[in-house]
Amino acid sequence: MLIATWNVNSIRTRLSQIIDWINQVNPDILCLQETKVIDDSFPIEPFEKLGYSVEVYGQKSYNGVAIISKIKAENVKKGFCEGNSDEHIEFFQDQKRLISADFHGIKVINVYVPNGSSLDSDKFDYKLKWLNCLASFLDEQVKQGGFICLMGDFNIAPSNLDIHDPKKYEGEIMASKLERNALKNVLKGRLIDSFRIFEKNTDHWSWWDYRNNAYELNKGWRIDHIYISTELSANIKSCVIDSLPRGNIRPSDHAPVMINLNLDDINLDLFEDEDDFFEI
DNA sequence: ATGGCGACAGGATGTCGA
Numbered sequence: 587m588l589i590a591t592w593n594v595n596s597i598r599t600r601l602s603q604i605i606d607w608i609n610q611v612n613p614d615i616l617c618l619q620e621t622k623v624i625d626d627s628f629p630i631e632p633f634e635k636l637g638y639s640v641e642v643y644g645q646k647s648y649n650g651v652a653i654i655s656k657i658k659a660e661n662v663k664k665g666f667c668e669g670n671s672d673e674h675i676e677f678f679q680d681q682k683r684l685i686s687a688d689f690h691g692i693k694v695i696n697v698y699v700p701n702g703s704s705l706d707s708d709k710f711d712y713k714l715k716w717l718n719c720l721a722s723f724l725d726e727q728v729k730q731g732g733f734i735c736l737m738g739d740f741n742i743a744p745s746n747l748d749i750h751d752p753k754k755y756e757g758e759i760m761a762s763k764l765e766r767n768a769l770k771n772v773l774k775g776r777l778i779d780s781f782r783i784f785e786k787n788t789d790h791w792s793w794w795d796y797r798n799n800a801y802e803l804n805k806g807w808r809i810d811h812i813y814i815s816t817e818l819s820a821n822i823k824s825c826v827i828d829s830l831p832r833g834n835i836r837p838s839d840h841a842p843v844m845i846n847l848n849l850d851d852i853n854l855d856l857f858e859d860e861d862d863f864f865e866i
Numbered sequence: 867a868t869g870g871c872g873a874c875a876g877g878a879t880g881t882c883g884a
Contacts (some may be wrong), residue, residue: 595883596873620883622873647874648882701884741884760884795884796871809884839872841884 588613590844591696591810592831593739593793597621597628597652602702603834605632611828613844615689617696619648619739628652643685651685651696651738659687665737666723676721686727690849695808697738706760715740715770724772733852736777739793742769744779748808750791750846760809777813780825780845792827793840801832810843821848 590613594600598617607615621628621644630640633639633654643664644650653659663686666675686695694767697720702713727734781790789845791806800806812825823846832841 599873620873701882703883793884796884798870800871805883836872 587615587690587847587849588844589615589617589694589735589737589812589847590842591619591739591812593619593698593810593838593840595620595622595838595840597623597650599836601629601632601746601841603837604830605636605822606851607828607831607842608633608636608638608654611844613654613840615694616842617694617737618652618654619650619683619696619840620717621652621700622647623650641685641687643682645680645682647843648699649682651682651698653685653694655687655689657687657689660689661686661688662708663687664765665713678716682714684720684723687733692733692735692847695727695734695736695738697736697740699738699740699742700831701741701764702759705757705762705764710759714764714768714782717772721768721772721774724774724777728792733815733818734777734820735814735847736772736813737843739810740769742766743807743809744822746767746812747787747789748791750805750807761806773813777815778816778819780812780814780822781808781827781843783819784825787845790827791829791841792843794832801837810840812843812845814845814847818847818852821852822846823848 623644625644628642633640638654641659641662642652653795665679683698700713700716700795703709743761792808792810794801794806825845827843829841
């Protein structure tokens, strides 16, 4: 099963490129971020024509997430809705940055983490609070049992290996200790970075700034990630960043990232107490 | 380089992203 994530920076501007990519790669599940459109205006038909179902959670101009899937999404949830106090939900619900759904017993959580602007900005405070809320949300999902796939645009380079020039950006936005610790607190060791299962010590980027010829100079960051329950690590056959779409005419500034997950030999014993899993 | 580049809303140019 191919599961992919892509910050497309406007679904309407990038539509034909996304359709081309789907035709070429044939993913089973594609999580999108920065769709930048209200739900009523999301172009659902081009995906349905290819046999996909579409779940959207968007808003005007900013943010917006969606899940495109061949398998029908079960238990779709939009925004933070569990494991968080009502005031948290209230605080975060105006920015559409999270959608989750179950597929064959795997809970797919698609996130667009706030950028945060700079460390002295109110937006940075919002980013850390949002990540803390995500940690609580994830705690609740883990409690419910089942495998988890947490993916999307995290706007954080987990280590200096994920930045083309770590010295230049040391301690700055997307590279700070505070953000990295907030991300670690989300993962809590129970989820692992799929990409680093295969690429232990290599430079690969998922985002290149539109400015300063960054893509041509290959000056990028790896800020788009697919985290998966540690129990599933043996089932991941590959994790690849497809950088080619970044070279398109009028590209997104992000590249798609995907994993190939083998579900054939998943150990169902892990879920012997989870009736929900067997109903699917 | 307090600038780059691109999308958006709106109908010029400011805001936002990363």
